[in-house]
Amino acid sequence: MLSNQSQLLARNLDLFEQGEWLIINPADAYFTDQLSDMPLEVLHQYFDVFSESVRVIHSHSMDTRDVSEDPSGFCVSQKVSKHLHTFAPFITGERRFSDVLIYIPKAKHQLKMLLTMAGSVLREGGRIHLVGENKGGIKSAAKLATDLGPAQKVDSARHCSLITIEVENTPVFRLEDWLDERTYQVDEFEWDIVSLPGVFSHTELDDGTRLLLSKLPNHLNGNILDFACGAGVIGSYLNKLQPHLKLTLLDVSALALFCAARTMQANGVTGQLLAANGLHGVDDKFSHIVTNPPFHTGVKTDYSITKRFISDAKRVLAKDGTLHLVANRFLPYPGLLAEHFSQVRPLAQTSQFSVYLSLK
Ligand SMILES: C[S@@+](CC[C@H](N)C(=O)[O-])C[C@H]1O[C@@H](n2cnc3c(N)ncnc32)[C@H](O)[C@@H]1O
Incomplete structure (x- = not known):
């Protein structure tokens, strides 16, 4: 079933028509089906939605030694048609996205970290979009993002809001800061x-x-x-x-x-x-x-x-x-x-x- 956040996004599919997109922590495994024609990356920090999205993996194991020595942490990826779904703690690599959409988490500190992570893989002139439930703190989430650039509400419905930030100051993500x-x-x-x-x-x-x-x-x-x-x-x-x-x-x-x-x-x-x-x-x-x-x-x-x-x-x-x-x-x-x-x-x-x- 589509989450409330995804139902709001489904009213705004034209937003996704252009650009290179990264979606972080979708609240359900079904919204990305509506974007099946376009290539995109999805970072899942939660295994339940990840395994539902790739529809096969029931559990995945690794040795603590391998994970603690690998700066990218516990990481497993799978392609589903044009989408690359990755279960991992972080997104790293080049500035390759024009747009990053974050389903906001409950913890403000986690959102702050996600904003920095998202900003660090964003190209010059890129945008970050936040979607979340009104009672889940979307208003204060937008305030947290003001360091990055001006924010604007794009739509609200289903007790949720969608906010876009035109990123002017692209941050660098350093794990040791967090x-x-x-x-x-x-x-x-x-x-x-x-x-x-x-x-x-x-x-x-x-x-x-x-x-x-x-x-x-x-x-x-x-x-x-x-x-x-x-x-x-x-x-x-x-x-x-x-x-x-x-x-x-x-x-x-x-x-x-x-x-x-x-x-x-x-x-x-x-x-x-x-x-x-x-x-x-x-x-x-x-x-x-x-x-x-x-x-x-x-x-x-x-x-x-x-x-x-x-x-x-x-x-x-x-x-x-x-x-x-x-x-x-x-x-x-x-x-x-x-x-x-x-x-x-x-x-x-x-x-x-x-x-x-x-x-x-
Ligand atoms: C109350 S915390 C306990 C953490 C740790 N054992 C401690 O005592 O500090 C519960 C943990 O359950 C995890 N969790 C939530 N839903 C889960 C699920 N469906 N399957 C496995 N773990 C889950 C959370 O990520 C969180 O780390």
Whole structure:
């Protein structure tokens, strides 16, 4: 289904008739079908829309070493007719686009980074277009872009607006301007986290994650899945403390996977990275899953991803496998866990969070 943002764009197809276009983070896999006659590049920082757009890839894995040493990060590309779809954290290379369209993200810092990235591949005299929901902050997004050049509203409908910026000052994107590296601490243990704008826990350890880490057993064995790994906070903590573990870190976000690779490297540990939408297309077996799963989409609370994850988790757990999960204590996870696991034990509770241990 076309997202509201894409429905607004579909009223403005003449905009796309000329130029060399890059589209960043389309909210759905269907708008680009309306542009099938023209060549364009699409950068997806999120694997769900990427895999739907290329209609084949269910999950994709890479080694943390390869990703942390490659400045372009976790990257996979596929051509669909005249369109080149790339799942990656960054767009780099020559100034080759006349127009870049960004579906604005929720996090302002991520948008700032995207604007710089977009500007750095834009030709002289090029334009950046922003599309987003009015309640998703499109007005303030336009303000953020004023350093680049004058902005003008082109259209609005479906509770969304489309804004065009005539770029006069083309910026240069330098990864080191955006990377944040700092040390987190739980009890006496310290480890390093590398993060970027738009990645969960950016610059601060989440209280739920902290509670989960303080309740994890000291002696785990076998293959561990850090599901929805973000910057790799949980996986790197576990592997630094228990180096014999085989870690897999999974996330839907290319920015998160890139940071997770850098975080693993910063702590002198390695593992496997998996780009996936939930556990869709994940065939490996794990002895243990540890997670602080997602529950927000847009401005509403949405636990459908975690609901699906809980029902799929048993499939990827080995015999006698366990799931450690932290969540906002008001979310209805105990019932869901009990539907799929033989035993569910609460391990800790604060005014905000609960940690559950579930046995297969
Ligand atoms: C609450 S954060 C936890 C991050 C990290 N584990 C921590 O504790 O700092 C949830 C993570 O879920 C990821 N996520 C959202 N939707 C997802 C999906 N469909 N499949 C996999 N990961 C997803 C987000 O990118 C985010 O990194």
